Amino acid sequence: MFKAIVSASTLRDALDSVSVLVEECKIRLNEDELAIRAVDPANVGMVDLSLEAAAFESYEADGGVIGVNLSRLEDIAGMANSDDLIQLELDEETRKLHIQIEGLSYTLALIDPDSIRQEPDIPDLDLPAEIVLEGNQMNRGIKAADMVSDHIRLRVDEEAEAFYIEAEGDTDDVDLEITREELIDLTAGPADSLFSLDYLKDMNKAIPSDAEVTVELGEEFPVKLHYEFGEGMGHVTYMLAPRIQSD
Amino acid sequence: MFKAIVSASTLRDALDSVSVLVEECKIRLNEDELAIRAVDPANVGMVDLSLEAAAFESYEADGGVIGVNLSRLEDIAGMANSDDLIQLELDEETRKLHIQIEGLSYTLALIDPDSIRQEPDIPDLDLPAEIVLEGNQMNRGIKAADMVSDHIRLRVDEEAEAFYIEAEGDTDDVDLEITREELIDLTAGPADSLFSLDYLKDMNKAIPSDAEVTVELGEEFPVKLHYEFGEGMGHVTYMLAPRIQSD
Amino acid sequence: MFKAIVSASTLRDALDSVSVLVEECKIRLNEDELAIRAVDPANVGMVDLSLEAAAFESYEADGGVIGVNLSRLEDIAGMANSDDLIQLELDEETRKLHIQIEGLSYTLALIDPDSIRQEPDIPDLDLPAEIVLEGNQMNRGIKAADMVSDHIRLRVDEEAEAFYIEAEGDTDDVDLEITREELIDLTAGPADSLFSLDYLKDMNKAIPSDAEVTVELGEEFPVKLHYEFGEGMGHVTYMLAPRIQSD
Structure with missing residues (x-):
């Protein structure tokens, strides 16, 4: 049993955060929340989303699982105005x-959940640095890195107390420094990892520019990105595997 | 003899309503109005347009016929600002x-009218149902249908007193209900016909979203769509042949 | 030695005026100004740009020459907001x-200036007519000409005291008359020349629509276009070779 009413903008934010990684996904219709976990076909990027029952106008579910085509569902949600309510009933x-x-x-015809790639287990990682910044700061660094390279380096300088988004191209380099004063928060620690820019660009597309993004970072470790939507009742965590630094 | 002055926006609305169906057309320069009738190459969609002399700032004509390339004429009209006046002289x-x-x-070099496809006779049809709605309601139904199918079904439910825009895809279905209260007007009657979505999409492109559209509908009969432009002095009627319903 | 601070909008206007003709250029870092001269690969269009030291927030240079990839530099300048300051240091x-x-x-890795095409000498021409008009008037004529031809004719009618932008297509013609009253200024003289529309379109892209453009024109002679940017402290001159008129 599943029956819910939700604002179009909240549903769209939820779908967008997953569709940047996969085309189809399982949606868990838990009693207290709607939950999605997915990993991209290359096993490089994962997403873990939950949308609390309280984020809906009304929500009734008993733990079923459905499989959906995300772009199809996004098209439908796109027919609504942002403040329209969308009713869902299974x-x-x-x-x-x-x-x-x-x-x-x-x-909407659903997809057999068994035909969809298994949901990943997103590991608990105890990452030494935590950076909290605005979506548009992240966006600026990603856009700059994209001018010179396919890779992006995220690092914390513990002495300078700053977060760096960097990229090295064949001839040109880019370096965005965001100081503790410019960050929302910084827990400094040894943190320096390289990532595929394509994945980070995709994840970044789903992050609202005014969202508060928490970045958990280590040394040659995966990065975790968290942000919220739906008035704080929607939660997204991305995890992205590192690239081995060649130097 | 033909000499006229007309606002750019009125001329553009007139040209757009015809150019969605054909590339070239004959324009009849009648004494009291400018008139165009055209049918698309597949004989599926027809348009009948008249623009009264009163819709022009000034208008002098004596019944000649000219042939024009519509996209060329639209490009020229596109050089004007909406409230610019355009002078035409043959x-x-x-x-x-x-x-x-x-x-x-x-x-502008004209086209020999004899080289242009003959103007259609748009038949008088006594269609049992008449629905009057806003252009943007029509647009919403067409956009929704386009997500699932190449065909669109228009029907009136006489008991429910509502107009339905529907489409059946291979796996998904769409159904937009517009009740009597939401319609501008409804004359209910037995009406249920299927149409090619491509044609209706093209016609819909020319219909201003705030226009009042009158839909005349029957059972497996052509549909007629009427709307006005140029402050009520321009009149467009589209007629679209039905598709045979397979079920 | 070169060290300067300049507003993003001024730097972008400077780069745009040159990048419409060439992909790479030499920039002369003179003591009192930054200067660029370039000619397109076909030797048809030339640009001469100077940006006075006073146009910068701060400017120190001692006469060096650097070679740059313009689109790369434009991308970087594009990362800034219009009122951001950009610091440059060699x-x-x-x-x-x-x-x-x-x-x-x-x-940014620079390009060896010796590998870049030699800077042109832009000849002093004593052209008999001078027309001063707004960028958007020029733009309108170019857009209209583009509907019918690859060439554009610029001429002054000394008796009518007007400037004409004209184009002759295979079937259609276009003629924009701008009278002395509509022009900012006119020094009439024998002037009638034909130009490649592609080049003039490219140059026109760089000219702000509210700029005052001075056109120097002769009979089957090159045209010179001047305009200013950066609050009057940036100066651009384009020179475009004429096409031989076939009639």
Whole structure:
């Protein structure tokens, strides 16, 4: 059983955060939250999303799992205005999801969850540095790095008490320094890792520019990015595997 | 003889309504109105346009016929600001149309009207249902249908007193209900027909989102769409042949 | 030695005026100004740019020459907001340009100036007519000409005291008349020349629509276009060779 009403903007934010990594996913319709975990086909980037029951206008679920095509569901949600409410109701027998938006009814055929790639276990990592910054600061560093390289280096300078987003190209280099004063928060620690820029660009697309992003970072370790949406009742964690630094 | 002055926005609305169906057309320069009738190459969609002499700042014509390339004429009209006036004057000898827009003169070579496909006779049909709605309601249904199918079904439910825009895809379905209360007007009657979505999308492109659209509908019969532009002095009727419903 | 601070918008205007003609150029870092001269690969269009030291927030230079990739430098300047300041500093040893924009550091590898096409000598021409008009008037004529031809004719009618931008296509013609009253200034004289529209379109892209453009024109002679940017402290002159008129 699943029956819920949610604002179009909250649903869209949720879908966008997952669709940057995968085309199809399982959605767990838990009693107290809607939850999605997914890993991209190359096993490099993972996402863990939860949207609390309280983020919905109304929410009833009993622990089922459905499989969905994300771009299809995004198209439907795109038919709504941001403040429209979207009604979702699962028809258990036909395995279809009925979606209602202001007089418009859409019947979405679901995908057999067993045909969808297994959900990843996102490991607990005790990463030594934590940087909290605005989405648009992250965005600026990623855009700059993209001018010169396919890789991006994130590091903390413990003495300078600053966070660095860097990229080295064949001829040109880029270096964005964000000082403790410019950051929302900084827990300095030994942290210096290299990542695929494509993945970070994709994740960054889903992060609202005014969101507070928490970056957990280590030395040649995966990075974790957290942010919230849906008035704090939606939670996204990305994890991205590091590239081995050649030097 | 033809000499007229018209606002750029009125001329553009007129041209757009025809150019969605054909690339070239005959324009009848009648004494009391400018008139265009055209049918698309596949004989599926027709348009009947008239723009009253009163819609022009000034209008003199004596019943001639000219042939024009519509996209060329749209490009020229596109050089004007919306509230600019466009002067049109036919040079009978050279068969060229002189177009003046605020100091800019454009000499447009006309097309021999005899080389253009014959104008269709748009049949009088006594269709049992008439739905009056806003352009943007129509647009919403067409956009939704386009997510799942190449066909679109328009129907009236006489008991529910509502108009339905529907589409059935291979796996997903869409259904937009517009009730009598949401419609501008409804004359209910037996009406249920299927149409090619591509044609309806094209016609819809020309319909201003705030226009009042009158839909005349029957059972497996052509649909007629009427709307006005140019402060009520321009009149467009589209007619679209039905698709045979397979079920 | 070169060290300067300049507003992003001024730097972008300078780069844009040159990049419409060439991909790489030499920049002369003179004591009192930054100067660029360049000619396109086909020797048809030339640009002569100077940006006075006073146009910078601060400026120190001793006459060196650097070679740059313009689109790369434009991308970097594009990372700044219009009112951001951009710091430029030449590292003589590594032959790299260090660019700083609000915490972002970019190290740009320079190009050996000797590998860049020689700077043209832009001839002094005593052209008989001078037309001063707004960038958007020029733009309108170019856009209109582009509908019918690859060439554009600029001429002055000494009796009518007007400037004409004209184009003749295979079937259609375009003629924009700008009278003395509509012009900012006119020194009439025998002037009638034909130009490649592609070049004039490119030059026009760099000219701000609210700039005052001075056109120097003769009979089958090159045209010179002047405009200013950077609050009057940046100066651009384009010279474009004429096409031989076939009639």
